[in-house]
Structures are given as C-alpha cells and as structure tokens.
Amino acid sequence: MKFYDCTSAPSPRRVRVFLAEKGIELPTVQVDLAKGEQYGEAFQALNPRCTVPVLQLDDGSCLTESLAICSYLESVYPSPALLGHDARQRALILEWNARIESEGLLAVAEAFRNRSRGFQNRALTGPQPYAQLPQLVERGRQRAQLFLDSLDAHLADTPYVAGGHYSLADITALVAVDFAGWIKLAIGERKHLGRWHRSVSARPSATA
C-alpha cells in the first residue's frame, strides 16, 4: 500500500491520525497542494478528483475517500478498533462521522475556500474551476459556529463523540475543530468541547 498525503491539509490528517492510532507506517508520498501538484498529469492518473488523501492498494487501484481508506485499514489492521465493535457502535461512529463531515468540515471549507486568495476559482475541490461566492463565506462561518455549539452540547453527555470509546468519529471531529481555527473560530467558552478537545489533543496521534 502507498499513502498520498499533504501534511499541511486537514483532509489527509484524518488518515494520518488513524494510522498513528493503529501504529501503522506506510510508504508515503507528499503531494504539494500549494504548488498545484494535485492537478498535474501524474497525480490525476491516480486520482482524477485531484484530492488527497489517496490510498493506493497493492493491485494499483486507489481509494480517495477518508472513510473508505479507514475502513480498508481497519479490515487489514483490526486492532485497536476505531470503527466499532458491535452493530450500535459501528452505526453511531458512521452517524457522527457523516454529521461532522457535512456540518463541520464542509462548513469550514465553504467559509475558507470562498475567501482565500489562493483558492480563486477553486471554491470546490476537484479539477473544475468554481468561482468564489462572497455570500458563502458568511454562511460557512455561521454553519461552522452552529457545528461547534452542537458538538459542545453533545459532548456534555458522552466522553467521546460516539460513546465510551475513542473512534474515527473523534478523529474527524478533531480535524474539523482544528480546521475551524483556519477561519478564526475558537472553542472559547464551550466547556464540554474544550474538555474533549484537550483529551484527544493530548494523544500522541494528534500531532500526526
């Protein structure tokens, strides 16, 4: 297997933290997103969507979605389990992973990509150009703030995002909360979110 990464980007960080929690080391290729390497011919041949992370399997085929990559790694390296032990845990982890993607990661990306100079005509990921829309900067911020509020409320009742155990849902949430810092949204007075964030950030995997 080979892992295509970009250490400065939030999306592949989900896989990096997952690998670190499992204690897996993979041959890794850095893709320089700042230089536009993801749009180059060589990388597009691997992943026409022009995104990282990518996990290339031994047969040469590629997975390009974090959840698919983590599912594959969980099958090959089952311990420690990060995708749940039973029906309910598995479902809850997928539930929160999906919610955090749409309410957290996509919201922050909406605010960030529609404003930053480096993302002109790159408001969405992929090879197609999409113009920045100023209205989406404020909308994305508002959505991201609501995401932080709702995650704070949720964490009042549970030690980890999907229950009693650290899981992929915590990884996705950690990446989303740290990504919110890119649009200057801090945890602030949200005390349950603060408690959880200190706990998951203290794990060695968080520096991945």
Add this chain to the structure above:
Amino acid sequence: MKFYDCTSAPSPRRVRVFLAEKGIELPTVQVDLAKGEQYGEAFQALNPRCTVPVLQLDDGSCLTESLAICSYLESVYPSPALLGHDARQRALILEWNARIESEGLLAVAEAFRNRSRGFQNRALTGPQPYAQLPQLVERGRQRAQLFLDSLDAHLADTPYVAGGHYSLADITALVAVDFAGWIKLAIGERKHLGRWHRSVSARPSATA
C-alpha cells in the same frame, strides 16, 4: 425499531430500497415534509436536524444518516449483504457511496433547493434558515452533469457501481440519478449509465 420516512423524498428512499432488498418490513411513520412536519416540536425531539430518514432503535435513540441506518440494518439482517463481504468490497462501497453523496446528491440538491419556491430560506436542510443563492442553481446543475458523465464513464468498466455485485452504492446512485430528473437532467446518450439504470430500476426494490 421504527422508521421515519417521507415517500416523496429522495433521502429516505435510500433506506426504503435498502429495506426492500433485504425483505425487511418495519413499523413506519410518514413525516409530511411538504407541510413542514419535520420542523414541528414532536419531530425535533426525535431529530433536531429536522431530516428524514430516521431510524429509531429499541432503546429510543435515533440514527439520522442513511449510511449509519444501513450499517445498523446490515448488522441485524446480514443477508443479502449490501455493504460488502471483504475488506476491498466494503471499502469500494463506502468510496462510491461517499462520492455519489457529494458529487451527485449534494449537487442536485444545490440546484434544486436554491431555485424552488417551496424552499425559500431553506437552501440547506435543518432548522436554520439559509437564503437561496441564484448562483448555486447553475453551479449545482453543472456539478450534477459532471456527476452523470463520470458515473457513465465508470460504468463502462463494471456491471455495478462498486464491482460485480449490487450494493448500497447502487442504491445511492439510483436515488441520485432519479433525483437529477427533478432538475431536468436526463441520462440521455450516456449508454453505460443507461444500461445500469435499466438494470437496477427493474429490481422490485426500485419502486420503494
């Protein structure tokens, strides 16, 4: 278990088709989205996100994401398997399910919700109002067209979306392709997509 549905809506159709393929019948409650029942106090107590599908488990807790619901049902009713038999199949199904959600379902929803009169201030799902943005109508259409093109190209090489077997990825794709009809995008000359669509639409589950 109890299933909260709305027979006219695309999102819960993913679960309806999944249930039909498994031969499962669940006690079902219809939520009238056209009348705004999803914003009512009773439904918000179940799902503060104001969306369907919802699967209420026997302990009273609720799953609100299609993938989480289908994962839970797959655990309880494993046969026929719709989420894969081995590491690679499971990962490929999750890969395509996620791609079709972001490139297909979200793209069509972007075009549809930002234009329809019934969705004024409801450009995004959930209890928060979000203004319609005319620019997103054209952007959503363009994204949805590219989605149909790329799915057509992909289906040149594979009988089903995630390989040799019908799976959740086909269900999500069927719902997305039919949803594209709501913004007047047809399969047209895309012959591989047409062949696949005829095949999956001929299954009894497709009328669910």
